[in-house]
Amino acid sequence: MTDRLQRLREALEEPLLVTDQVNVKYLTGFNSDNVALLVEPERVRLFTDFRYAEGARGTVKDVEVVETKRYVYADVAPMLSGRVGFEAAVVSYANYEALRGGPAELVPRAGVVEQLRAVKEDGELEAIRKAAEISDEAYERLSRERFIGRTEQELAWLMEQLLHECGGERLSFDVAIGSGPNGAFPHADPTDRKIDAGELVIVDCGTTVQGYASDCTRTFATGSLPAEVKEAYAVCREAQEAALGGVRAGAFGADVDAIARRRIDASQFKGLFGHGLGHGVGMRIHEAPTLRPESKDVLEPGNVVTVEPGIYMPGKGGIRIEDLVVVTDGDPEVLTHFSKDLISVE
């Protein structure tokens, strides 16, 4: 029995059927896209089909492995009884219908394993620190490369190669590049637009180590910029650093978001910070807790979160500055060390 399974059992009001692939991997070490884990007070069973059952037996300890047909939910349904929780945000309506074919009384539950995952263990923090170091090094190398004349897509591929060369396992998510006016869209995919002189370039990326992600954004300048744009950069950086100062155990995610938002909204760039301040990072690139206006989360020691305000100026460009930090009882441990100065590249 892993400590994680033990902690989960202590948190449960009734047995829980865990079907999120990442949650099962977190609890057992076993990774499959066709799996269910039934956690009961006296017993833990892992259900998976013939393709994976042998591998599962070799991976999990103190967990019974039960081989099912290809459609796990239909096979598991008759084996459930009494009250059984299920992951309501993960199970599709069709799979819920299959489970409902069995005798159990199904109880929708949300975020149970995710709450455990939100507080990282030492080994998890080590992996994330390493992933952040790799992205620091990749940003250093990127800043010595030519930007002007390359397309956003070429720059994204270059960064992917740098992350790999620096030791990253795989991208946390597709490298995002927003140059010039494209930077004004927070979720822009890299395009074939050629980067020009005298504009902003947002680079947002991360890599994984042992399956744990890093996440970092920096905004570069390709030569000299209008005064208004430099002012926006200064405001965004101030907002980012002020918000970092508010990240500590016991703080509300909504309040930390408000620190950055107030600073931007008190400037001439009011209303141009069009997304939440940050999110948890771990086995997934977006996980608990969240730092945004409508968040109900309270930060705990061991949370790993991003702090990433942005200013998006339609037609002119965008700025985003993002650090990845560990929440402690005092100041956060900042994991991303690449300079936050407005670096000029060629």
Add this chain to the structure above:
Amino acid sequence: MTDRLQRLREALEEPLLVTDQVNVKYLTGFNSDNVALLVEPERVRLFTDFRYAEGARGTVKDVEVVETKRYVYADVAPMLSGRVGFEAAVVSYANYEALRGGPAELVPRAGVVEQLRAVKEDGELEAIRKAAEISDEAYERLSRERFIGRTEQELAWLMEQLLHECGGERLSFDVAIGSGPNGAFPHADPTDRKIDAGELVIVDCGTTVQGYASDCTRTFATGSLPAEVKEAYAVCREAQEAALGGVRAGAFGADVDAIARRRIDASQFKGLFGHGLGHGVGMRIHEAPTLRPESKDVLEPGNVVTVEPGIYMPGKGGIRIEDLVVVTDGDPEVLTHFSKDLISVE
């Protein structure tokens, strides 16, 4: 109104709420992870939050764009009425509960848009042909590279770079490499195992063009192999080519699978083909129709499917040979042209 939306309307018994991201992109061209499309007889509405609404208005034609709060399902629920279909395999139980808060009578539906997507238009076929050409070229280049002494992970990264250099947009899925005994697991991720002389190496990968995927597997030999292994290769290739001969409009997916399975099960390698024969490919790497023992699908002209039997010999290694083909009324159009001979690499 796109032709696709028109065809969908003709197929509907009641209005359909489309929430699968790829299905919405297929129907409207608009791509967002927070979107719902309500297709009614006289009206089509696209719901998305403030982050995407402006982009949506610029993308979609003849579709009303309605801006919602961040949680689209909760905002859409009160706007539904009468009988409304929803995508039961896509909508989570939690989102279903949010929809149920509105006045509509919800009807679970499965695979409606997926059935349209399964029959490719000319433009879609062009993109897939191009993606397959790129992977052909990448396999050619890979076959001239050194295998022995490289780890599976290094070979996977090399193939990723080759696919990119040959013009691929992004990987269809993470490059899969199974060398020596690791090849005996159909779903093995690349490891740090060093490839040795005198063994089999399975390489399974693809790339996208305009968002459409290719998929191809070849198995290489690093020098001379035992007679039994060469025989297994010959059996797998015969099974693959026999199954290709059965791919045509009107054939049942289960029957095409059986052609390959019978051939392998009639040999000394009986029982070692431990997965389905193939699957549809398009905007997703796995889509309709399926070629497997339990498939109910009937092939139609314009389907694009893989034909990929394998023989997995525990402790010894694995073989898989996969082509991507277009279903026609006659012989299939094979899109993957790299040699299926057992190529010896160094």
